[in-house]
């Protein structure tokens with residue numbers, strides 16, 4: 001069956017995600033949507049120019065919500081990165097809310113019934129807001145959450161311990177924001193618990209993982225490659241009904257918000273949330289993160 005992916009918000013993140021989708025041949029149809037006049041069409045044409053050199057084919061369409069009726073996945077990266085201040089993703093609450101308020105009714109009118117993956121920040125607040133706005137089961141609405149933070153932790157550990165990043169496994173959890181944390185009890189290097197290694201320096205590694213994104217952001221004023229990669233991994237897991245586990249943002253009924261925690265993803269979105277087996281300290285950090293998301297969700301609701 002033909003696969004359709006929509007990307008809404010074709011800025012740094014949306015265009016890199018679109019490029020990834022086309023060069024990897026992840027979709028038969030890619031729908032690129034942006035509110036800036038002429039923008040999505042220009043990026044569509046530029047991307048279309050790459051088709052001559054690829055061994056896969058993707059039909060690329062700009063600004064047509066009606067094609068999202070049967071989309072398997074919609075990836076949302078709308079907003080305005082330029083409003084981020086003082087290293088705080090929550091400074092985007094207003095612009096991201098406005099973008100969701102614009103896009104949600106259009107998705108509903110189109111009859112979209114697939115899986116929505118939110119990238120826009122603050123990610124967990126945005127996911128929870130999408131769940132309020134769309135008439136879909138909340139299992140169909142997820143966010144990249146701490147999946148990118150997990151990539152960053154794996155990079156930091158691999159560099160510090162001089163091992164291949166593919167052999168570093170484990171999870172960052174909680175808010176995709178300053179209260180996120182590495183659950184070191186879950187991290188294994190070459191299949192050994194990281195904490196057992198004589199090279200394990202928790203404080204340094206935790207800081208390197210947490211600050212990984214800001215080091216990029218402070219120079220570029222955006223980040224794009226890591227996030228586009230994780231969004232495509234998640235989209236593929238949905239379309240292939242892969243049953244893969246990501247530390248992405250999905251609803252946690254115990255805390256009443258969407259938050260980064262292990263989530264098995266397939267065709268219907270969330271299949272299940274495997275148990276976490278965290279230490280007492282990690283449970284406290286997770287609870288603190290959930291409270292932070294709730295506070296920021298209240299700030300978003302106060303804008304109504």
Ligand SMILES: NC(=O)c1ccc[n+]([C@@H]2O[C@H](COP(=O)([O-])OP(=O)(O)OC[C@H]3O[C@@H](n4cnc5c(N)ncnc54)[C@H](O)[C@@H]3O)[C@@H](O)[C@H]2O)c1
Pocket residue numbers: 008009010011012013014033034035036039077078079080081082089092096098099100102103118119120121122123144145148176222223224227
């Ligand atoms: N979750 C993560 O791990 C992660 C990582 C990187 C970036 N982000 C977030 O992704 C978002 C996008 O980042 P960026 O650097 O691409 O920003 P950007 O400002 O370059 O692009 C945003 C795009 O969205 C468009 N847009 C705004 N409102 C829209 C709407 N209603 N419908 C369609 N398009 C709309 C804008 O015209 C713009 O082209 C930001 O919120 C950023 O913080 C999240």
